Amino acid sequence: MSRRETTSRAVLDDVEPAATDAPPKTVRTIRSIADASQFVTSALAKCTVGWAVDTLTINIQLPPIPPVIRSVLVLVPYLTDLTLLLPAETPPALLFNINFRVLKFFKTNLPHHILTSFLNRHRLVTILVLGPCGRSGGCPLAVGDFEHVTDLECEATCAKNLVHRRLRHLAIVGKSLRGPRIPAILRQVPVVASALYHLTMDFFPDDSDILHAIHRFAPFLKKLRLVERRGGASRHGSSQRRVFKDPLVWGQALRKLSYLEEFALKTSVDLVAFPGQLELERQVIFGWAYGVRVRKSRNLRPPPVRKAHPTLYHIRIYYGRTRDASVLSKWFKDGQVWLRLGQPITGDDLDDIDF
Numbered sequence: 001m002s003r004r005e006t007t008s009r010a011v012l013d014d015v016e017p018a019a020t021d022a023p024p025k026t027v028r029t030i031r032s033i034a035d036a037s038q039f040v041t042s043a044l045a046k047c048t049v050g051w052a053v054d055t056l057t058i059n060i061q062l063p064p065i066p067p068v069i070r071s072v073l074v075l076v077p078y079l080t081d082l083t084l085l086l087p088a089e090t091p092p093a094l095l096f097n098i099n100f101r102v103l104k105f106f107k108t109n110l111p112h113h114i115l116t117s118f119l120n121r122h123r124l125v126t127i128l129v130l131g132p133c134g135r136s137g138g139c140p141l142a143v144g145d146f147e148h149v150t151d152l153e154c155e156a157t158c159a160k161n162l163v164h165r166r167l168r169h170l171a172i173v174g175k176s177l178r179g180p181r182i183p184a185i186l187r188q189v190p191v192v193a194s195a196l197y198h199l200t201m202d203f204f205p206d207d208s209d210i211l212h213a214i215h216r217f218a219p220f221l222k223k224l225r226l227v228e229r230r231g232g233a234s235r236h237g238s239s240q241r242r243v244f245k246d247p248l249v250w251g252q253a254l255r256k257l258s259y260l261e262e263f264a265l266k267t268s269v270d271l272v273a274f275p276g277q278l279e280l281e282r283q284v285i286f287g288w289a290y291g292v293r294v295r296k297s298r299n300l301r302p303p304p305v306r307k308a309h310p311t312l313y314h315i316r317i318y319y320g321r322t323r324d325a326s327v328l329s330k331w332f333k334d335g336q337v338w339l340r341l342g343q344p345i346t347g348d349d350l351d352d353i354d355f
Contacts, residue, residue, distance in 0.1 A: 026050035028076075031059055031091035035157075036068045050075035056082050063087040063092065073098050077174040081105040083217040083338045088134065090114065093299040113157065123148050130154040132174060156202075163189050170218075171200040181206070183213035192216075206232075208243040211253035221257055222311075225264040242269055247287020247294065254288060255309055263288075266355055271319045274343040275327040285315055285331050285338050308336070318355050326350055 009081060024046075030036050036058070043050035051074045058069060065086055070093075079100045086094075088111055095118040105127040108115065111116075111134025113267065119141065120127070128149045133139050142161035146152070152162060153171035163170065170193070172182070180188075182203050194217040203210050205225055244250040244265060252258065270278035283294040290307045313333040320326030328345040331338050 013176045017211045022104045024049045026052055027055040028053050029059070030069075030072060033060070033066060033068060036276065037061075038071050038072045040068055040075065041108060043072075047075075051078055054078060057085075058083070059085040061085070061087055063089045070094050070098070077101055079103055083108070084108040085288065086110060111135070112134060116144060118142050119146075120144055124147060127151040128153070130158065132231055133158050147307070156182050160185050160189045163193055165191050165193065166195050167193055168195055169198045170196055171199075173202050183207055184210045186213040186217045189217055193218040194220055196221055198225075199223040200227070202227050202229050204228070205242060205312075208241070210243075211250070211256065215253075215256040219257075220259050221264045222259055224257065224260060225355075226266070228267040230268060245269075245271070245290075247284065248291055251288045251291025251309070254312065255291060259311055260309070261311050261315075262314040263312060263355065264318070266318040269319065269323065270325075271317060275320055275325060276329070276346065278340060280332075280346075281317070281329055281340065282338065284317070288315065289333070289338060318350075328355065 015269060018303065027325050028039065030039060038060060039049075056072075056076055056079055058072065059067070069086070073095075077201060080102050081082075082100065082103060082105065084106075085108065088109075090110060092114045093112060098118065103122050103125055106119075106122070106125050106302075107127075107129035109131030111132070112130065113134065119128075126149060128146070128151070130141075130153065133155055136316060137160040139161055141158065144162075147164050147166060148161050149162075149164075150167060150168060151169040152159070153173060154162060156172045157175045160169065182201070197222055199218055201210075201214075201224075205228065210226065214224065243253075244267070254263065269286050274280060286292070287294050289309050292307065315331045315338075316328070317331075318326065318328045324347055326346065330341040332341060333339075
């Protein structure tokens with residue numbers, strides 16, 4: 001053996017034990033059947049490969065789903081975080097008798113009838129993110145007990161059955177154009193979400209009483225984010241009128257949420273004639289914060305303190321009909337003065353923004 005070969009072999013001898021002794025990965029992402037098969041082979045050869053995984057994402061969108069995906073789930077009993085994004089045609093048996101001892105976070109797009117037994121067995125889950133229900137009638141999860149869940153994301157029609165008094169964070173997304181209006185759904189919730197701290201909600205242009213419904217539903221809310229979805233003539237009584245364009249009405253509605261500290265609104269309409277123009281935006285913010293109609297921006301002064309919202313100090317507005325014409329502005333209250341944080345964000349810079 002040459003001196004060069006001897007040296008190379010010595011280097012390999014130093015490297016190979018280190019590679020062998022490397023700790024198993026705690027985070028795994030499976031995007032294909034090949035990925036799943038490779039993981040199962042490794043975990044069956046050495047059990048610690050599966051036992052070490054605490055965060056798992058399976059994202060496979062092409063049916064059919066073979067048994068190897070269930071094998072992956074069986075081999076990772078100590079998961080704390082599971083994201084399961086699979087085709088709607090996934091067989092219900094996939095989750096049968098699957099048990100994770102310390103699962104805390106669960107996100108999935110599977111139809112809810114597949115999840116009932118699984119969720120009933122996992123009482124440590126505190127963060128639950130659900131996709132479309134998959135049923136036109138009542139949600140199959142309505143019979144479950146979700147008091148252990150503190151953070152929930154789901155459709156409006158399912159939320160009315162899953163919300164409980166101790167819920168802290170709620171995101172209501174993906175409401176269909178058909179069916180009851182969102183304020184009507186909120187009024188059907190059988191409990192007052194008195195502990196709710198943060199609410200994110202999709203709504204439609206004709207949901208003119210959205211803030212009144214939120215006040216009845218979550219009177220102690222501190223953070224509210226409303227995301228307007230496009231609604232057309234298919235909604236009964238649909239209108240392109242935006243209630244938040246009347247600052248007197250909108251400001252008075254905001255005052256009902258008397259604990260609200262942060263408010264964010266995303267809409268496809270132009271809130272001002274010249275998007276991003278400082279003084280025009282200031283009129284909107286003043287109108288909402290004080291519940292008054294501001295006609296002129298010259299020498300704009302705050303109305304009397306008694307008219308101000310008692311706790312609101314931060315407002316974000318994301319508006320515009322197209323991406324290129326859209327604007328994201330952030331305002332905060334300093335004493336009795338509302339100031340804009342820097343220049344508005346526009347155009348391509350909006351792509352990476354988590355509104």
